[in-house]
Amino acid sequence: MAATFYKYIILGGGVAAGYAAREFASLGVLPGELAIISKEAVAPYERPALSKAYLFPEGAARLPGFHTCVGSGGERLLPDWYAEKGVELILSTEIVKVDLAEKTLASSFGGIFKYGTLIIATGATFIKLSDFGVQGADAKGIYYLREIDDADSLVEAIRAKPGGKAVIVGGGYIGLELAADLIINKLDVTMVYPEPWCMPRLFTSEIAAFYEGYYQNKGVKIVKGTVATGFESDASGNVNLVKLKDGRELPADIVVVGVGARPLVSLFKGQVEEEKGGIKVDAFFQTSVPGVYAVGDVATFPMKIFNDKRRVEHVDHARKSAIQAVQHIKATEKGTSVAEYDYLPFFYSRSFDLSWQFYGDNVGDSVVFGQTDPSVPKAKFGAYWIKDDKIVGAFLENGSPEENKAIAKVARVQPPVTSKEALLASGLEFASKI
Incomplete structure (x- = not known):
């Protein structure tokens, strides 16, 4: 069977795929150059909706309402969007064999795909x-x-x-x-x-x-x-x-x-360097194989802010790492450069009328401030994590958009702390002054 060639292939159809496709389109991609291969039957969507709103008895989230890239306030990319941009959506197609040396992907149906540049966005799967x-x-x-x-x-x-x-x-x-x-x-x-x-x-x-x-x-x-x-x-x-x-x-x-979940990296075993359970990449999400990138859940990348390497399973990182990889691919083609990935870890959750956000790292000593009585309506409280006499992480329940931005800034700036007692007393006010 003759192979079908694409200049760019994104392997995986989750969050990262949708954001990568949007970035390709914004930076310029010709019709027929880019394909997304996904074993799912639908265009990329914001996966967190499944546990946050899909199961609601009333007003439940349903497609096409949460296709990417609405999760970050962007345009919803319906299947027609991909067709309009000349992006090939190859759905309900499982890749069962990858040969990175030959730049080929083989599907369970016997189809063969060849690529110039590959973005691995296979994500993770649940542990059974x-x-x-x-x-x-x-x-x-x-x-x-x-x-x-x-x-x-x-x-x-x-x-x-x-x-x-x-x-x-x-x-x-x-x-x-x-x-x-x-x-x-x-x-x-x-x-x-x-x-x-x-x-x-x-x-x-x-x-x-x-x-x-x-x-x-x-x-x-x-x-x-x-x-x-x-x-x-x-x-x-x-x-x-x-x-x-x-x-x-x-x-x-x-x-x-x-x-828990495990990254889907088995297709690439022995073909690419791995580290800490994921595919080892640099600050641009390049793997050890030229022309192959890995983003999202599968990538172990340099965490610049903490000077170490980590693998992060979260939608925020999936979005941002995909954008970073595409920007680097296009910049390399033009002979220009992009800044290294400088990610601030971010996690959040919403349930009932609760909504919390966390930024940074939860290591060292913690200081919890605010109202932590669960019987109090709309209780607001937070926490800072202190290591080496500076704040490295910040958490806030029931924060306003401005307050959440403030704790994110604290985690990014990592201000010094001289007294845990003073930090406890000032609480959220401390963050607003950074």
């Missing part, structure tokens, strides 16, 4: 409990959430089990956001996670206590310090019981698992 040999983990009624098809399946399950019992395995991003969604859908929700508090990778115990208390006030039951070790099913193969390591058993009509 069956990967660990958990008994009964392949039963019907156990759900994961990563793509729109996953969300559609979960919507159907919620509608089929009104008032049913839902067990969420995991206490991170997905667990917390989906617990809120399912409670809003009037299900009986229990969260199970092994850590001593929720979101341990980011939250301190004091911050976590606020969110756990808030969720419990909303009706979410929380079981900490144990894991799911097995599932039982009914005669039809549908899950009906979750077995925990501590001996407890939880009846369940729906189980949603959110225990």
Whole structure:
């Protein structure tokens, strides 16, 4: 079979692909030069919508409402946009073999694609409990959430089990956001996670206590310090019981698992340098192979602000890294240059009427300020992380746009701190003065 050639190919159809396509279009790309190859059946979309609004019982997010690039306030790129720009959307196509030396991609259908420049934007996929040999983990009624098809399946399950019992395995991003969604859908929700508090990778115990208390006030039951070790099913193969390591058993009509993700890099093993679980790239997202870039979840890149290398799984980085890579590709063609990637880590979440933002790094000592009583309506509080006598991270719940900009500036500037007590007393006022 003859290969189809594109000057540029973006492998993956998630958030990074949409932002990369928009940047190519803005910098100039001829019809037929650029293709996006995606195993999903729809044009790139803002993936966070799946856990934040897609499951709402009323006013739920639906396509085409959240195609990229609306997540950052930009134009919504509908499928017609790609056609108008001469960008080829090759959907429902899974690439099963990559040869970086020959610059070829082979699909499961037998199609062969050749490229001049490749952007790897394959993202990450969820970790399944069956990967660990958990008994009964392949039963019907156990759900994961990563793509729109996953969300559609979960919507159907919620509608089929009104008032049913839902067990969420995991206490991170997905667990917390989906617990809120399912409670809003009037299900009986229990969260199970092994850590001593929720979101341990980011939250301190004091911050976590606020969110756990808030969720419990909303009706979410929380079981900490144990894991799911097995599932039982009914005669039809549908899950009906979750077995925990501590001996407890939880009846369940729906189980949603959110225990982490792993980058999709297996296609490139042995062909490109890797580091810290991802594909090693430079400050322009170039890999060790000329003409091959890696962006978003799969890239381990230089974190300039902290002078180390990291892999970041977050939509903000997916957007910005894609833009950086395309700018470098086009600048190189013109014989010009772009500035090195200088990323400030950013994470956020929205659930119920809560909305928090975090910038920087959560290392060192923490100082929590403000109202942390979960029973107080619209409670506002925040935290700073201090390392080597300077602020390296900042967090704020229920902040205004101006206040969120202020804490972002604090994390970027990293001002010195002489007294934790003074910082505690000044709280958010400190950020407004930086």
